[in-house]
Amino acid sequence: MQSIRDIKTRIESVKSTKQITNAMKMVAASKLRNAQSRILQARPYADHVNKMLVDLRKRNSTSQNPLLLEKENIDKKAIVIFTSDRGLCGSFNYNIIRRAKEYFAENPSADVICVGKKGYDYFRKHTSQNIIKQYLGIFNEMNFNVSREIANYLLNLFLVENYDTVEVLYNEFKSAIQQNIVIKPLLPIIIENSEEERSLDFIYEPSDDVVIEELGKKYINVEIWRIMLESSAAEQGARMTAMDSATENAAEMIEMLTLNYNRARQAAITKEIIEIASGAEALK
Amino acid sequence: MSKIHLEVIQPHQTKIKDDFEHVIIPGIEGDFGVSENHTPFITIIRPGILTLFKDETPEKFAIHDGFVTVDNNKVTIVCETIEKSDEIDITRAEEAKKRAEDRLKSKNEEIDFRRAELALKRALVRLSLTQNG
Numbered sequence: 232m233q234s235i236r237d238i239k240t241r242i243e244s245v246k247s248t249k250q251i252t253n254a255m256k257m258v259a260a261s262k263l264r265n266a267q268s269r270i271l272q273a274r275p276y277a278d279h280v281n282k283m284l285v286d287l288r289k290r291n292s293t294s295q296n297p298l299l300l301e302k303e304n305i306d307k308k309a310i311v312i313f314t315s316d317r318g319l320c321g322s323f324n325y326n327i328i329r330r331a332k333e334y335f336a337e338n339p340s341a342d343v344i345c346v347g348k349k350g351y352d353y354f355r356k357h358t359s360q361n362i363i364k365q366y367l368g369i370f371n372e373m374n375f376n377v378s379r380e381i382a383n384y385l386l387n388l389f390l391v392e393n394y395d396t397v398e399v400l401y402n403e404f405k406s407a408i409q410q411n412i413v414i415k416p417l418l419p420i421i422i423e424n425s426e427e428e429r430s431l432d433f434i435y436e437p438s439d440d441v442v443i444e445e446l447g448k449k450y451i452n453v454e455i456w457r458i459m460l461e462s463s464a465a466e467q468g469a470r471m472t473a474m475d476s477a478t479e480n481a482a483e484m485i486e487m488l489t490l491n492y493n494r495a496r497q498a499a500i501t502k503e504i505i506e507i508a509s510g511a512e513a514l515k
Numbered sequence: 516m517s518k519i520h521l522e523v524i525q526p527h528q529t530k531i532k533d534d535f536e537h538v539i540i541p542g543i544e545g546d547f548g549v550s551e552n553h554t555p556f557i558t559i560i561r562p563g564i565l566t567l568f569k570d571e572t573p574e575k576f577a578i579h580d581g582f583v584t585v586d587n588n589k590v591t592i593v594c595e596t597i598e599k600s601d602e603i604d605i606t607r608a609e610e611a612k613k614r615a616e617d618r619l620k621s622k623n624e625e626i627d628f629r630r631a632e633l634a635l636k637r638a639l640v641r642l643s644l645t646q647n648g
Contacts, residue, residue, distance in 0.1 A: 269527065276524045279593050283557065283584060375526045375595060433586070436544050436558040445559050446582065449593075456526055 235499065238492040242485060249481035255319065256474035259467045263407060266464035269373075270404070273460055277453045284446050288422045291439050297390060298447035301419050305395040308341040309363070309388055310334065311381075311417070313401035313458060314350030315466040316370050321473030323402060323410065323466055324349040330412050331400060335360055342394075346381065346459075370463050378456035385455070386448060389418040401458050402465035408472050410465040417454060420447055518551040521567065521590045523597055530597055537568040538590060540583055549585055556585040560594060562636040564644055577603065577644045579637050600644045608645075612638035 233241075288294070312331055314324045327350060335341065335358060345351035345365040354360055364384060369377045388394045397418040403411040435442045521538055523531040539548045541563025560581045567574040581594025615635035619628065 272527050272529075275529060276526045276593055279524060279584075279591060280582075283582065379595075433555045433557045433584075436542060436556070442557060442559060442582075449582070453526070 233491070233495070235492065235495050238488055238495060242488045242492065245481050245484050245488065249478055249485065252474045252477040252481060256471055256478060259471040259474060263464060263467035263471055266460065266467055267404075270457075270460050270464055273457060277457055280446065280450055280453050284420075284443075284450055285422055286433070287435075287439065287443055287446065290433075291443065294440065294443055296440060296443045296447065298418070298444065299420050299422070301421075302395045307394045308338055308396055308398070309344060309385075309394050310338075310341050310398045310400055311344045311346060311385065312350050312354070313399070313462040314345070314347035314353075315462075316348040316368050318349060319473065320466055320470035323469035324353075326410070326412055327400060327402060328353055330414060332358070334400065334414065344381075344385070347462075370459070370466070373459060373463060375456060378459055379452055382448070382452040382455045385418065386451060394418075399454075399458060401462045402469075404461045404464040404468065407468040410469055417451065420450060519549060519553075519588050519590055521592070523592045523594065525594060525597065531567075533569075535567050535569050539564075539566040539568075540590075540592070541565065541578065542583070549590055551588060553585050553588070555587070556583075558583055560592070562633070562640045564640060565592075565597070575600065575644055577637075577640045579640070598641070598644075603641045603645050605642070605645050608638045608641040612642065 288299070310331075312327060314327050318324070324347075331350075331354070342361045342363045343354060345354060345362055345367075347370065348367045351362065351365045351367060354362060366377070366381060385397050389397055396416055398414060399417045400412070400414045403413045405411050519535050519538060521531060521533060521535050522529060537548060537550050539546055541561050543559040543561045546563065547558075560578060560583055562577075562579045565576040565578045567576075577596075577598045577600075578592070578594055579596040581592055584591045611634060615631045615638060618631040619635065
């Protein structure tokens with residue numbers, strides 16, 4: 232049985248852990264708010280680029296631009312995997328890693344681009360997959376330049392290095408307590424057809440083709456930016472939930488330990504009384 | 516009498532959302548003006564100066580990239596960088612200009628000339644805006 236003093240130190244340490252998890256929860260909650268508002272601010276930009284691309288595609292459905300062209304034989308694949316830079320966010324990274332392993336089982340030769348330190352550390356040690364590039368520590372200071380850099384790298388893979396497809400794997404932000412794993416092709420660009428009837432009578436300068444090319448590149452840029460924002464919001468959401476339950480568990484643990492402590496204390500007192508009583512009895 | 520609705524959207528914010536009389540936009544094939552009932556038009560923006568006419572004094576911005584859509588008296592610009600003259604860091608622009616010029620002069624083959632040229636253009640646009648107000 233644990234001594235009274237042991238239990239007491241244990242209670243103190245659980246209490247300070249609880250304080251830390253509680254503080255982390257608050258921090259995650261405020262970061263989540265920021266991340267959510269950034270998603271909202273980025274939306275008009277992404278929507279407009281998307282709309283322009285859909286219009287162009289509709290008008291020019293036979294475009295042979297390589298960005299839009301699906302290849303028949305897919306041999307050379309690359310996948311971009313978004314994880315977080317920091318841990319303590321529940322199953323956020325684990326879910327991605329599990330999905331990635333399934334993917335690797337199907338595509339053993341796929342090359343990997345890691346965004347986020349957690350994924351990079353794991354895949355480097357535990358898989359034989361070829362990691363061709365990694366972006367670490369970018370979620371601390373999110374800005375559009377980073378997403379541009381990643382987008383340019385991926386475009387280069389696709390257009391110059393002859394990769395047949397580039398896919399992305401990330402956590403989509405559903406709500407503060409829910410994340411969805413998404414895996415989808417990024418390149419070539421697949422444009423969904425909108426049913427909406429709109430006048431497509433635009434004059435394009437210098438030409439449809441040049442605009443498609445530039446717009447396609449911009450679209451990739453915007454997609455990467457959006458995914459980064461989603462992933463970081465999802466990360467904060469996951470961390471908030473994880474820290475919330477950690478705080479709750481700590482509170483439960485403290486309750487249990489306090490109960491044990493009181494029991495032990497009482498047992499000691501009872502024992503002492505019995506000793507004194509029996510001592511007094513012996514003197515009679 | 517304002518006739519055109521202009522929106523300038525950046526990845527992290529909507530920078531301008533207002534009505535104007537007339538706007539001049541630096542398109543890739545040359546500057547063009549948009550007044551009421553302009554034909555539907557889409558083009559790419561080159562580094563240049565965006566001028567907005569509303570009152571007597573036109574507002575000027577340095578703009579570096581993006582796309583513009585003109586449709587039904589509504590002008591939408593999506594771009595990454597747009598600055599008013601007081602937002603421009605002159606010393607930084609001058610340094611960038613010098614750096615780009617040095618790069619273009621050197622005969623080193625590893626230099627991406629297109630990128631250096633673009634950097635030079637951006638710096639020149641920034642400087643010209645700060646000098647002419």
